[in-house]
Amino acid sequence: MYRYLERRLVEHLREFLKRTYGLEVSNTVVEQPPKIEFGEYALPLAFELARKLRKAPRKIAEEIVAGIGTIPGFETFEVAGGGYINVRVKRAELAGALTADESPVEDIPAGKVLVEHSSINPNKAAHIGHLRNAILGDTFVRLLRFAGREVDVQNYIDNTGVQVADVVVGFLHIEQKSRAQIEALAAAPRFDYVCWDLYARVSHWYEEDKANPRARADTLRAIEEGNNETAAIADLISVAVLKRHLETMDRLDIEYDFLPRESEILHLHFWDAAFGKLKEAGVLTYEAVGKNAGCWVMPRAGRAKTLTTGGTEGTGENSIGENIAEEDQKVIVRSNGTVGYVGKDIAYHMWKFGLLGRDFGYRKFYRYPNAHECWISTTDGEKDHPHFGDVAEIYNVIDARQSEAQNTVIEALRGLGHDEAADRYTHFSYEMVALTPRCAAELGYTLSEEDKGRAWIEVSGRKGFGVKADDLLDALIGAARKEVDARHAELSDAERGGIAAQIAIGALRYFMLKFTKPSVIAFDFKEALSFEGDTGPYVQYAAVRATNIFRKGGLDVESFSREGTVGVSAEDFDKYLGGAAGDDIWELWLAAAKTSYVVSQCIAATEPAYLAKHTFQLAQLFNTFYHRYPILSETDEGRKKFLLTTAAVVRRELNRALGVMGITVPPVM
């Protein structure tokens, strides 16, 4: 509602400015006043117009206020300070609409959105860094769906790379396991933990003997070729670990629709199709001499010089390549003819936009407890399957370290003439999760003096250095369980377990979302396990408190929200929300009205942290309200009804906003 009113205000303003001054104002800044007493919107536009109109800002503001006339839903326009225009809405009207949960008709952009996230190498357990990725990605999916978009969720699986090869080497060369033995291990619980430890050991093993790394090269080649024992073992390992990842993420209510795998990108020859087009468009050039002799290269993204199309077209023999300085070349095809991962990524992204002319085979892979079906790529799949790919927009949730590679893929699309696709390609970039030195020490790692002085230490899967996702979740559930047990001895074991899980997920998801994307999270158990202050459980608790009011009052909160709230008249809203006396409760209503506004901000800025901040502020305001206004003991029936309605509306919005963050509210806390 808040968002809808803002749009209406802007439209009227533009129309007014055009009519009165003959000015076309493209971006009208609308702010929120620092204090609720000043109104709901603040317009600093008089400052901007001052130069154009050669008048004092205050004078202009006065003219606008005098001439703007009436706008439905708005009460007053006032000049403040040196030229601000503070705008007040009709509180009763907005409150009435919010109570009835009216949602104005929106223009939803056409076309499907594809969000790729997680993309964990299937060779070891997921860790906290992967959690940040998956939680950001899943929340973004929920934001888009809340905004009415149709979304496909994909999790790219690199099942043929060195990381999987390393674990295969570990089982075959270090552990000397047979295929049957590995199969047995893979069927046991937490196989991903076994791989986690083994992967770290393989790194050491490579260093022990110069001959050892040869096993990696041989294994990698065998995996890429396929149709052999090594490839079969790699497949069984990667599939087993992948299933573990799906289980881990499902604990957090994170689901995927489709799992495209690198093996199919290879075996279905996606690259061949892409390679032809890239050569033809002159995006790739062949290097005949120098450091990259024998390779097909692209200009490195970010410092790409203008692609010159002069010289030999098509084959691009040497001539174009000479225009790219050697250090600015990104090798796409190696001199031995194999493709690097950026090349595969280009092909994959052409497929995403429906530009490749090839498709995956599909088969069902994993059925979630809620019956949702997750599909996986295969060479010859089932006849009937959902249509994936060929989408209008894509978001890739990938950490900031890969931004250059991501930009290279975007440049390749541009080079192919697909600017419209490149424009709808968003690298959803975020910073990594690292460990504080204290956290590392707690985990038993010995730190160098240098490391002790650092703000954070990077997680390393290769070294086995990090906090595993399931371990963190278990720790959170354990800590939450202690609190629940202390408070709710009357509940059954299963009930307490369920609540503890909800709280743990709330704490974890909120923790990963409260930091803005460019901020490195220096992970620390003390902070992550906190349930007080700026945390998920704080927000959950506010929602639980709202529910408690109804339960203790003998009212069913759901049916009250459906039917009871309509009993508050416009006069009553005016009475209780009007004037300075109503300011503090109105502030709560106004915050509650902002959910869809905040969601749209999150999408536009690809920044879910705004929503976390919003839920926290709403919960804070509600807690203040809760403390200040006893509801059940209220003797004035009209006022009591109004206060109950306030609680019901805030509860609904808290549940809704938390839901977008993938957080549910326990029955009691």
Added chain:
RNA sequence: GGGCCCGUAGCUCAAGCGGAUAGAGCAUCGGAUUUCUAAUCCGAGGGUUGCAGGUUCGAUUCCUGCCGGGCCUACCA
């Protein structure tokens, strides 16, 4: 060397496209009628927004230069 990001209270972080007195949480200290109320609330202290310039009516925000830190810069992924 080049590219990207960061530097705000003791600590961890906010501050929407440049706006009104730079806000939260944690920690510290002091309080909250035994109740819909403590996973909470109220209050206090705590800031030269890394430094120096510039643009602007107005800069944490934009520009330039320094200082400090991180990441990327493989015929790895």
